[in-house]
Amino acid sequence: MGSLACPSAILVLFVVALQTEANRLPWHSPLKKEYKSYLDRSPYSLLDDDTKESLNGSLPQDPQSANEEPDRKASPTPAPKPVPLQSQEKQDPVKPLKWKFPSRPVPPTEPEVPVVPKMPVPANSVAAKCGATDVQVEVHRDFFGTGRLIQPADMLLGDCTFTREDLSAQVLLFESELHGCGSSLQVTEDELVYTFTLTYVPKVYLGTSIMRMNSATVDINCHYQRVHNVSSDVITPTWIPFTATEVAEEVLVFSLRLMTDDWKFEQASNAFYLGDLLHMEASVIQYNHVPLRVFVHSCVATPVRDLNTSPRYSFIENHGCFVDAKLTGSRSRFLPRAQDNQLRFELEAFKFAPGYGDDIYITCELVATAASTVSKACSFANDRWTSSGGMDEMCACCDSTCGTGQPEAGEWNSEASLGPIKVKKQN
Template identity: 55%
Template sequence: MPQMPVEPTSPPVQFQLREPVSVSSVAATCDENMVHVQVKKDLFGSGELIQASDISLGGCGVTGEDSVAQLLYFQSYLQACGSQVVMTNDSLVYSFSLTYLPRAISDTSAPIVRTSGAVIRIECHYLRLHNVSSNALQPAWVPYAATKTAEELLVFTLKLMTDDWKFERPSNIYYMGDLIHFEASVKQYNHVPLRVFVDTCVVTAVPDAAAAPSYLFIQNHGCLVDSKLTGSSSRFLPRTQDFKLQFQLEAFRFQQGDTGSLFITCLLKATAAASPTDAEHKACSFVGHKWAGAGGEDQLCSCCDGSCGSRKARDLTSVSGMWTWRPFFSFCLC
């Protein structure tokens, strides 16, 4: 039988697979409220020019084109074109997806593409700066945004609660001997989880927090001293949620003065829930002849009998807001 001819051995071929080279074909700039993106039409550096209709920024089309320089342009507000915002401890990050989906050259005769699809992530980073107001608000039955920088929004509230703590109390009239239930909270919009604190609370007979007579019943960065000074049942309740803090105060009036209305000014603070509590961020009550923390931080409360210190420099890990209610609560002495 005839044998198959033997093919001569080919000499070794010098071959090296050429891998794609990274190209810088996308550039982005971020300003106060917009992002600007520039894309080379030779997106992959292969010589194949993409079509403007095949690329979008979060679903938004091309806003400009330079046919000479072979460039495509996009422009968008930070909150538009499918952007996503993420809050970190120190930054506000807006992210966009630049998506290239090549269409077939022809739906019928040539259902092919010459380039691959791609998704390119574009991010705008903004440092968070806190602009904290220390001005009292009058009246204050309206939530106050304590700080708003870029898209950061924190809303602190301090509400009167019913005896079972389930609802906001519809009346601010109390009788001597009543327990006044307060709930402080912070709402965290686009923010890392927060923990709220009541730093100070002072009661006065007029809307001026510096007026006399006055009673500073929460002081020293979260020490509720009323129960120690008067033997009352005033205290912080055990904390069950980081963004809420409940406390109760026995109703009273000033020895001198018969206005029937009292005014309260409180400083509320919030820190990242992941941050550890310290001597300047705590909630302490004097219960059973000793200091106890609402979140179990008893050891931090030992300074309540002395001085818990003060920051020498501004602490950018916390934010605060101050309010005055007018009137905050009234007494019917019948």
């Protein structure tokens, strides 16, 4: 038995090779039968039945034999599945990746420090000396304390330029009488206060359209205690914004003020619209004097401060006749008198013709008489003249000529001004 082991193994391998080759042939090939008959004549016949049975099971069956199954339709050969070039299974890397995309650099954060604006320090560049009849003002050319010198022509005291300049000290000197340079006078029970306005208006640099300084104003007040009577000449009429006041002989103080609608306070604003009513109050304050009554003999409006300019509009004339309502059909009128030393009237706001701006200046002639003296304040309404005091017959002369035009005995006259009053169109 031991001597046949090796040939049997070789035989089996040979038969298996033949059988494998036979399996590669189509089942209907005639070579199938040739291989089968060859196997019957080959050493295959020497194999035992069990080995043959195992080999016969691997041979393809011949459908033409009597024991074969009936014909079957050949099923189409399925298309071979494509072999993936790469395994679809997700595989873990051999080593974990340590490389990363570089991150964007983060700028360093600055600490939050509260910003406190630097407050400007007022420059001590203006000095004033109030005398008995005049005022002297010194202005350093380093007006803002920044080291930059101002141009002397850009600095005004009211409407006056500097009197002289100290080149070594870089100081501008202004001198004015108390009632000069557009000063204003405020009278209280205890004192007189003269106010001057120092104005700096810079101009653009020559050859450019820029400037490096701001405009500025400084008010200078001179206070004088009222502890004695004033017995000097009549003070020249002055222009005062919104209020005009003048001290006359025998210590009489005339004023013309723009009042609020309820007549309780002086108007703080000078801006109005066309059609608004300007509430104006004329008054006189007397010291050591008999009771007086004030009247408005005339009022003229101009687009500038000059009373003699053109155009000019006279809305009260002829010794107290309010002609504005008759000329334009306005609501302008005198109000009934509440006190002898006060006279209130309303003027409907107007503008001058185009080309003269929005400003109007009003100058009125005020007259004070003894309270027992009869004078007139006439308004025009419903096609007739009426008096604020109820004596309408005194207004009959308003359509002709009233009075002689000369001051009468026992009268004190003064002029008072208001302005500028800005009148705009309604939107």
